[in-house]
Amino acid sequence: MKLQLALDLVDIPQAIEIIKEVEEYIDIIELGTPVINKEGLKAVSEIKAAFPNLEVLADMKIMDAAAYEVSNASAAGADIITILAQAEDSSIKGAVEEAKKQGKKILVDMIAVKDIKTRAAELDLLGADYICVHTGYDLQAEGKDSFEDLRTIKSVVKNARTAIAGGIKLETLPEVIKARPDLIIVGGGITSKEDKNAEAAKIQKLIKESVTA
Ligand SMILES: O=C(CO)[C@H](O)[C@H](O)COP(=O)(O)O
16 A cells, blocks of 8 residues: 655645655655646656655646657656546547556546446556546535545456545545555645644554554
């Protein structure tokens, strides 16, 4: 079970400061869609250059021209690139094929998918490396979460790794861990804390304990 730190509402210098505080506790750095929209793919290249030992995920949320987008994010240094589950199957196939060619991985984001079970099974067959259930900021504000969706995709996914994102924090982590995703994505649950190092340490400790339990 890996821990991914999501950085969304920051610029590149702020991202570097936060990562320095928590790097010993995380496996993957996510450069969120707002960061990439604001800073461009240089956010990916600068962060990868600053932290070469951590995996970097570019949250591109690709919807079209998938192979081209994956190729650009790969060239910038991303190890994992995201595409939306609602994209056409041909786009998902294009992303998966390009990522394979470049030695990278694809995470498919299930945000806003209504029939989670059917789409997750299809994405699994299309070769997704990760399938991620995700409650975005706008639904988090309505008190929603993805815990049940995680259990649903776990029941159908056979090849892909599973991931969960959206409002996860230390207090809700035990419920997430119970469903045993391969990847847990935490943004505000760490970045909104005064002591980010201590919070990331506690989160990693819970994850590690559950893996050895
Ligand atoms: O992709 C995202 C928003 O679209 C975020 O990166 C993801 O939701 C994780 O951040 P948080 O834990 O703050 O919800």
